[in-house]
Amino acid sequence: MTKVVHESDVLIVGGGLAGLPLALALAQGGLSVTAVDAQDPARVTDAGFDGRVSAIAFASCRMFERIGVTKYLDGQMQPINDIIVSDGRVREGASPLFLHFDHTEIGDEPLGHLIENRHTRIALQKAVDAEPLVRLIAPNAVRHVEYGSARVTATLSDGSLVHAKLCFAADGRPSPTREAAGIRTIGWDYGQTGIVTTVEHELPHEGVAQEYFLPGGPFAILPMVGNRASLVWTEKNDMAKAILALDDKAFADEIRARFGDYLGQCRPVGPRWSYPLNLQLAREYVRPRLALVGDAAHGVHPIAGQGLNLGLRDVAAAAEVVVDAARLGLDIGALDVLERYQRWRRFDNTALSLMMDGLNRLFSNDIGPLRLARDLGLGLVNEIGPLRRLFMRHAGGVIGDLPRLLRGEAV
Structure with missing residues (x-):
């Protein structure tokens, strides 16, 4: 029996929130792409699969527009007009000192948009279906990748093969592709659990997002389309287990x-x-003919809602590096080409990851002197306009050496 062989310029292992944007960006640059995902596309877009929403920074929104995703998100994007950051205790209310980000201080664009992950996946799948240079093979799994001197050969679970010049691992935090390549990770557990649910409320939210720091961890209230909000509720593991075991009435009371x-x-x-x-x-x-993007490269605390945006910055940088190399006639899988991507993204990702780690440690406690210091810090930043606007630009993803897609330009 003859094996099915798929020939592409690029193989992407993972067809999720990093893999499919990368496929679309590379295709925009004229490269053919095969994306392979173990999950059934119908399952990952089901309402019961993933209840999370993601804050898409306005630089990332520019990229979505440029790679043809936004047109499939009509009616699903909730603008983030303001962000309020405060500190407090359960049933005691918030501190009078807080930090307020108002998008009108830095321009006409919202600070970003809140989109349900399943709607983002639906939009990405539609955009991929409309892109002739992208082939999505799913559900199917990559069983083995062989890295040769001139190409990679991936063997899929159905026995078919994919030949490409370069492989991107976009297969999440566990990343079998990264593990098989022998790339090690560092990190630690926070002893915290993120609880996610949706609430309906009586009054309009006006596009205001709240980050409310409590001793167990941050309690984020993220505005959704309509009079709804997504709660991203962090608690110590034992407390989270007890809360999740509550009946509906007691759970609602805790909210x-x-x-x-x-x-x-x-x-x-x-x-x-x-x-x-x-x-x-x-x-x-990176390794020769292999590069990591998104959660395969970095998994962070959700405290500032930047996890997906870091992955989308990887996507924009990786696409630019690879497309530029292809236009110059270079070998897109060569290590010296891929090291440009690593230099571009690794420091930024590590710095922001450690900053979010520090914020979580600073705020997820009830130590008196620290409470006073952080409350004063929030109030001080709120009073210093240039510093407050700098933080807003950071949140919007427009600080630093931006890839073309994040500037709203073609790759």
Whole structure:
């Protein structure tokens, strides 16, 4: 029996929130791409698969527009107009000192948009279906990748083969592709669990996101389309386990004790999800004919909502490096080409990951002197306009050496 062989310029292992944007960006640059994902596309877009929403920074939104994703998100993008950061205790309310980000201070664009992950996946799949240079093979799994001197050969679970000049690992934190290549990671567990659910509320949220720091961890209230909000609720593992075991009424009471009444009556709707929280950083991003992007390269705490945006910055940088090399007639899988991508992204990812780690450690406690220091710090930054606007630009992803896609330009 003859094996099916797929020939492409690039193989992407993983067809998720990093893999498919990368495929679209590379295709825009004229490269043919085969993306392979072990998950069934219908399953990962089901409402019960993933209850999370992601804050897409406005630089990332520019890239979505440029690679043809935004047109499939009509009615699903909730603008983030303001962000309020405060500190407090359960049932005692927030400190009078807080930090307020108002998007009008830095331009007309919102600070970003909140999009349900499943709607982002639906939009990405539609964009891929419309792109002739991208082939998505799913559900199927990559069983083995052989890295040769001139190409990679991947063997899939159905016995078919993929030949390409370069392989990208975009297969998440566990990343079998990274592990098989012998790339080690460093990191640690936070002893925290992220609880995710959706609430409906009585009053309009006006596009205001809240980051409310409590002793167990941050309690984020993220505005969704309509009078709804996604809660990303961090607790110590033991407490999270007890909360998740509550019946619906007791669970709703715990939410109200933290949510307050500023949006009127609120009630949880739909299922509850939970995710263990940890930090994981790959020691290397590249090997000959292999590069890591997204969660395969770095998994961070969700405290600042930057996890997906870091991955999308990887995507924009990787696509630019590879497309530029192809235009110059270079070998896109050569180590010296891929090291440019590693130099571009590894320091930024590590610095931001450690900054989020530090914020979590600073705020996830009830130590009196630290509470006073962080409350004063929030209030001080709120009063210093240039510093406050610098933080907003960082949150929007427009600080530093930006790839063309994040500037809204073609790759």
